[in-house]
Amino acid sequence: MPPGDAKPLRIGVFGGTFDPPHVGHLVTAVNVRHALDLDLMLLMVNNVPWQKVGSRPITPARDRLAMVAAAVADVDGLEAGDHEIEAGGHSFTADTLATLGAEYPGAELFTVVGDDAAAGIRTWERADEVISRSRMVVVDRPGEHAELDADVDWVRVEVPRLEVSSTDLRARWNDGRPLDYLVTDEVLAVVAERGLYASEGVA
Ligand SMILES: Nc1ncnc2c1ncn2[C@@H]1O[C@H](COP(=O)(O)OP(=O)(O)OP(=O)(O)O)[C@@H](O)[C@H]1O
Ligand SMILES: O=C(O)c1ccc[n+]([C@@H]2O[C@H](COP(=O)([O-])O)[C@@H](O)[C@H]2O)c1
Numbered sequence: 070m071p072p073g074d075a076k077p078l079r080i081g082v083f084g085g086t087f088d089p090p091h092v093g094h095l096v097t098a099v100n101v102r103h104a105l106d107l108d109l110m111l112l113m114v115n116n117v118p119w120q121k122v123g124s125r126p127i128t129p130a131r132d133r134l135a136m137v138a139a140a141v142a143d144v145d146g147l148e149a150g151d152h153e154i155e156a157g158g159h160s161f162t163a164d165t166l167a168t169l170g171a172e173y174p175g176a177e178l179f180t181v182v183g184d185d186a187a188a189g190i191r192t193w194e195r196a197d198e199v200i201s202r203s204r205m206v207v208v209d210r211p212g213e214h215a216e217l218d219a220d221v222d223w224v225r226v227e228v229p230r231l232e233v234s235s236t237d238l239r240a241r242w243n244d245g246r247p248l249d250y251l252v253t254d255e256v257l258a259v260v261a262e263r264g265l266y267a268s269e270g271v272a
Contacts, residue, residue: 077175077176077177078108078109078173078175078176078177079105079106079107079108079109079176079177079179080107080108080109080110080111080169080173080176080177080178080179081098081101081102081105081107081109081110081111081178081179081181081206082111082113082150082162082165082166082169082178082179082180082181082203083097083098083101083110083111083112083113083181083182084112084113084114084115084150084153084160084162084165084180084181084182085112085113085114085115086114086115086118086121086127086133086235087112087114087133087136087137087235088127088128088133088235088239089128089133089136089235089238089239089252089256089260089265089266090112090133090136090137090140090235090252090256091233091234091235091238091251091252092231092233092250092251092252092253093210093231093232093233093234094112094140095140095141095144095147095253096228096229096231097181097183097208097228098110098112098141098147098181099144099147100226100227100228100229101179101181101206101208101226101228102146102147104226104227104228105179105206105224105226107146107179108146109146109148110146110147110148110181111148111149111150111169112137112140112141112147112148112149112150113150113152113153113165114130114133114134114137114149114150114151114153114154115130115153115160116130116153116154116156116157116158116159116160117130117158117159117160118160119159119160119161120189120192128265128266130153130154131154132259132263132265134149134151134154135259135263136256136259136260136265137149139253139255139256139258139259140252140253140255140256142255150165152165152168152169153165156168159194161193161194161195162180162193162194162199163193163194163195163196163198163199163202164194166178166180166198166199166202166203167198167202170202177204178202178203178204179203179204179205179206179224180199180203180204180205180206181206181207181208182205182206182207182208183207183208183209183210183213184207184208184209184210184213184214184215184217185210185213185215187205187207187215187217187223188213188215188216188217190205190217190218190221191218200221204222204224205221205222205223205224206223206224206225206226207223207224207225207226208225208226208227208228209225209227209228209230210230211230211231211232212232233251238251238252239266242260242266243266
């Protein structure tokens with residue numbers, strides 16, 4: 070194919086706090102990548118999740134990045150994104166999409182969210198810019214039945230529904246209940262190595 074006719078790269082941006090990353094995130098990322106034929110799915114670790122600060126202590130961004138990197142290390146087409154951590158400060162998806170647009174000129178970007186996050190899209194910084202710079206992709210999240218903004222042309226992707234949340238995992242960790250099969254062994258190894266979730270009341 071002549072160089073000018075190359076297909077644009079299709080890149081998914083599945084952002085989150087990932088405190089910790091769990092099977093709900095991984096199953097979603099793999100299945101959305103497959104359904105939309107994405108070349109790359111970035112699990113974009115936010116630096117400061119500005120809408121969550123103050124509600125609870127948040128694990129340092131570099132530790133959350135290490136957990137996500139460990140979770141996706143052997144998974145084809147999935148990568149941990151450190152763009153928001155490198156940028157520093159509060160994380161805004163509009164800025165991240167602009168950075169990715171410059172890094173991958175001509176790429177088609179897809180912003181992937183569970184329907185709880187999708188419901189809050191109008192509260193995001195420069196939401197119109199997020200919507201214009203990317204296709205908005207939403208997946209079902211068990212227990213969340215949010216009304217979505219009808220002005221957005223959502224692409225809905227069906228993924229296996231796994232009722233698991235990072236909040237529940239942190240509570241399990243505090244109580245000494247097992248996390249096996251809810252997070253990968255590689256994530257558990259990072260938690261142990263770095264002594265994460267060690268203090269009581271983390272959830
Ligand atoms: N079980 C799940 N199934 C599908 N999507 C999910 C699931 N858990 C989280 N997501 C989506 O993943 C993205 C990042 O979520 P996040 O890192 O905040 O995880 P979380 O489990 O919701 O964390 P917390 O319980 O701490 O709020 C969001 O778009 C969220 O909707
Ligand atoms: O850009 C914003 O203002 C904005 C506000 C809230 C959430 N987001 C993004 O939504 C995704 C899910 O966020 P969270 O807080 O549920 O982990 C993650 O990519 C966040 O960066 C983005």
